[in-house]
Amino acid sequence: MAKSKFTECMDDIKTVSKAENKGQKLLIPASASLYIPGKIVDNKKFMVDIGTGYYVEKSADAAVSFYQKKVDKLNKESVQIQDIIKEKTQYSMSIELQIRQAAIKQHEAMSKQQQQQKKEASAA
Template identity: 30%
Template sequence: MTTIKADELHLLPPQQLAQLIKQTESEVKFFSNSLNELKTVVESFKRSEDAVLQLVETGEGKECLIPLTDTIHIKGKTGPTQKFLIDVGTGYFAEMTAEEATSMFTRKRSFVTNQIDKIEGEVIPQKRLLLELANAIIEEKVRQSRAAAGQA
């Protein structure tokens, strides 16, 4: 369905309004689920940034546990903390200093947070307003239809 303006909703027949309502409800659900995923991504970037900073603070040669899976760890020692291999996406790794890595995580967190703000502040409220308007118009059309049927 093409994008429709709020002032054009009253021109749609009830069947199209019902379809628009169903589609918009689906979109609100999609964006709400996406918000939860994006918030998880922001937390992941923060944990990664904190891990880099903590490792730099800990220094070289300190004992630690290295995760192999979520439940299996092995003992190890920290290595040099001047450079880190950072997963930059789709299986590619880049060697970065702690400063470069934390800067990248901060930029990514900022970008995703801005997207979250847009979805929460603009997209979802607009979709909910469209739902309210479409529901009100369809209810009015049903009332008009019943009134017309009662007069006949």
């Protein structure tokens, strides 16, 4: 979800920063359901949310680079998490196999013990 949000930001920056969009009218979201009419004055500078409510003014290229780094970081972390999940799944399967083998051995030992008790009971 975050990755698609950052990718969308990059696409929006690339679109707005085109020369033909300078002076373009647009609607600016003031809340989830309230928009205010506005006009692009400088389409080469953007306010970028760098986290925890802090915004920094960046050029179009710097803003795209910022979001690209975020996407790259998310991709890297996603691969790391997938690797961890694979490793944990393998451990889980290995433990499950050992438990099954121990249960089979225990069942076999109990069967042998019951057969031996039957033989001893019939011999007595």
